[in-house]
Amino acid sequence: MDEFTLIRQWTRDLPTRPEVLVPAGDDCAVLRVHGADHDWLFKTDAVVEGVHFTPEAAPERIGHKALARCLSDLAAMGGLPLAAVITIGLPQVDEAARVQKIYAGITELARRYQMAIVGGETTRSPGGLFLSVAVWGWVERGRAILRSGARPGDAIFVTGELGGSAAGKHLDFEPRIREARWLMQHFDIHAMIDLSDGLAGDLRHILQASNVGAELLKRAIPVSRAAKQAALRASSAKPPLVAALTDGEDFELLFTVSSRDAVTLLDAWKQAFPDVRLTCIGKILAEPVLTLRDRNGVEPLTLHGFQHFCPSNSSAFPQS
Amino acid sequence: MDEFTLIRQWTRDLPTRPEVLVPAGDDCAVLRVHGADHDWLFKTDAVVEGVHFTPEAAPERIGHKALARCLSDLAAMGGLPLAAVITIGLPQVDEAARVQKIYAGITELARRYQMAIVGGETTRSPGGLFLSVAVWGWVERGRAILRSGARPGDAIFVTGELGGSAAGKHLDFEPRIREARWLMQHFDIHAMIDLSDGLAGDLRHILQASNVGAELLKRAIPVSRAAKQAALRASSAKPPLVAALTDGEDFELLFTVSSRDAVTLLDAWKQAFPDVRLTCIGKILAEPVLTLRDRNGVEPLTLHGFQHFCPSNSSAFPQS
Numbered sequence A, B: 001m002d003e004f005t006l007i008r009q010w011t012r013d014l015p016t017r018p019e020v021l022v023p024a025g026d027d028c029a030v031l032r033v034h035g036a037d038h039d040w041l042f043k044t045d046a047v048v049e050g051v052h053f054t055p056e057a058a059p060e061r062i063g064h065k066a067l068a069r070c071l072s073d074l075a076a077m078g079g080l081p082l083a084a085v086i087t088i089g090l091p092q093v094d095e096a097a098r099v100q101k102i103y104a105g106i107t108e109l110a111r112r113y114q115m116a117i118v119g120g121e122t123t124r125s126p127g128g129l130f131l132s133v134a135v136w137g138w139v140e141r142g143r144a145i146l147r148s149g150a151r152p153g154d155a156i157f158v159t160g161e162l163g164g165s166a167a168g169k170h171l172d173f174e175p176r177i178r179e180a181r182w183l184m185q186h187f188d189i190h191a192m193i194d195l196s197d198g199l200a201g202d203l204r205h206i207l208q209a210s211n212v213g214a215e216l217l218k219r220a221i222p223v224s225r226a227a228k229q230a231a232l233r234a235s236s237a238k239p240p241l242v243a244a245l246t247d248g249e250d251f252e253l254l255f256t257v258s259s260r261d262a263v264t265l266l267d268a269w270k271q272a273f274p275d276v277r278l279t280c281i282g283k284i285l286a287e288p289v290l291t292l293r294d295r296n297g298v299e300p301l302t303l304h305g306f307q308h309f310c311p312s313n314s315s316a317f318p319q320s
Helices: A003-013 A059-076 A096-112 A177-186 A199-210 A225-233 A240-246 A259-272 A311-316 B003-013 B059-076 B096-112 B177-186 B199-210 B225-233 B240-246 B259-272 B311-316
Strands: A020-022 A029-031 A038-048 A080-090 A116-124 A130-140 A155-159 A189-194 A213-217 A253-257 A278-285 A290-294 A297-300 B020-022 B029-031 B038-048 B080-090 B116-124 B130-140 B155-159 B189-194 B213-217 B253-257 B278-285 B290-294 B297-300
Touching: A003 B096, A003 B116, A029 B080, A029 B116, A038 A059, A038 B080, A038 B116, A038 B130, A059 A080, A059 A096, A059 A130, A059 A177, A059 A189, A080 A096, A080 A177, A080 B029, A080 B038, A080 B130, A096 A116, A096 B003, A116 B003, A116 B029, A116 B038, A130 B038, A130 B080, A130 B130, A155 A259, A177 A189, A177 A253, A177 A259, A189 A199, A199 A213, A199 A240, A199 A253, A199 A290, A225 A240, A253 A259, A259 A278, B038 B059, B059 B080, B059 B096, B059 B130, B059 B177, B059 B189, B080 B096, B080 B177, B096 B116, B155 B259, B177 B189, B177 B253, B177 B259, B189 B199, B199 B213, B199 B240, B199 B253, B199 B290, B225 B240, B253 B259, B259 B278
Parallel strands: A080 A116, A213 A290, B080 B116, B213 B290
Antiparallel strands: A020 A029, A029 A038, A038 A130, A080 A130, A155 A253, A155 A278, A189 A253, A213 A278, A290 A297, B020 B029, B029 B038, B038 B130, B080 B130, B155 B253, B155 B278, B189 B253, B213 B278, B290 B297
């Protein structure tokens, strides 16, 4: 078991209170306070120089990304943001101009979702720039969409196109707040997650939380243009389908609904979001396996998300 | 104007919402949500290796400090914590054991205040360990104690003893949640702040927010044993009184009350908290000056908090 998985397990066993409906382990924590007609959502995340962005990245984009990551987690619960607090760790002195640009990126995104930024701490960080964001949001009482609700027979959907986010999307993506709100208002979404670790990794999070399995349809996986271009440019790059399954930071929504709703949902989606692709990529199974179907049959999907991805795995991936 | 002051000014002009009663700039943000009988408090803070702790510091103490700093800010508003989310940036691989100890420190403190830890993100941080904490708490509706309420004639009080925190207290201090709750329940506290930048710096925050001045009584300043010992050990160390005025990270409460309440408060405090010193150190003035009174008269206090402290200043300090 890898380090981050180990740590994730511990953090599910931290001190709790009666108000906590969902502790650490889903996209956001869910709390219900006596008397309120909504549930509260609470989430933190950080971006670090050299890990989530390069030193050359424009500060506005770094600010955007830091907040957008948290909003993507709120979206995955079906929620809306209310307020955020930001901590910036600054490596050098006299970086006031850089901080102003970082806040410009944060502010533009915050205004688009009518949220408040109510705290901005700044501290020294000799080791490099980092931004930590905590978001506080809400969802209608009892309506938070968890990872644990997937049921055998459900259709699996994904928004947008996957893979190759490192080429630029990881800094500029729009969190799918509007799409997620529309989904939860019009359909009975059983389970949802935002794609941060890659489709293969994040789908496993849904499967584990729901105690089910899944079969993906190989030719249905929506591969991004960026992933295809990367593969054309360098023979050492991942094959596009591998990128779509394993690249991190797509920040698209992955969700399941009853297969009865699948066609209606696709039709209504095209009306509501004509510019955002929505694809049915497979179905939920009762047995806890993850398989990939192509014209030759079904094989186990052994690829994992980007934290765990080892390039030598890619040759084991069925090419066709 | 220094960098951090500049940034603090910008962060008061960030996007807001009607729910925001107090934006960034006080110890916590204060939000009021329609229908609630309490106000919400929201705060973030971070500790960084090489800035807030050395690489040798025990991980349990680092965890304790990271959460305790935020709780100290909640205390300064008169509030109680409900939940926190944590982000840890890890410099090396295979640090799971270290993370477990950090969480042990966090957990012990969280249980003492019946709060939940509802999120624990872990990320790589090539430049060094950092912990970012966001706390969500509450206070009775309209009862948050701000920095802006000090009035001419108020008595100025400080808890505990000041200076020399770097010798150990900065890692182990207990946030003054209980004391602050007792104060706000039994007295009309006009203004309050927790001492993180040093008495001289943080008192100025109250004075600026309240548009008033203050006179401190030199012999009343409660100087810590640690500050006195540091001065005895090294002639290059700050004189103890300078340390008490300018050292950061005391995490004591500084507050003002009507002078009519001062004696009653001191008597009641001794009953309630026999082990915690409480000292009246001066009074609030109408004119916006900050002065220090000793047996020879009154002089302007030119010392600032620890971020701004320049050793050459100390010779300008009146020695007696």
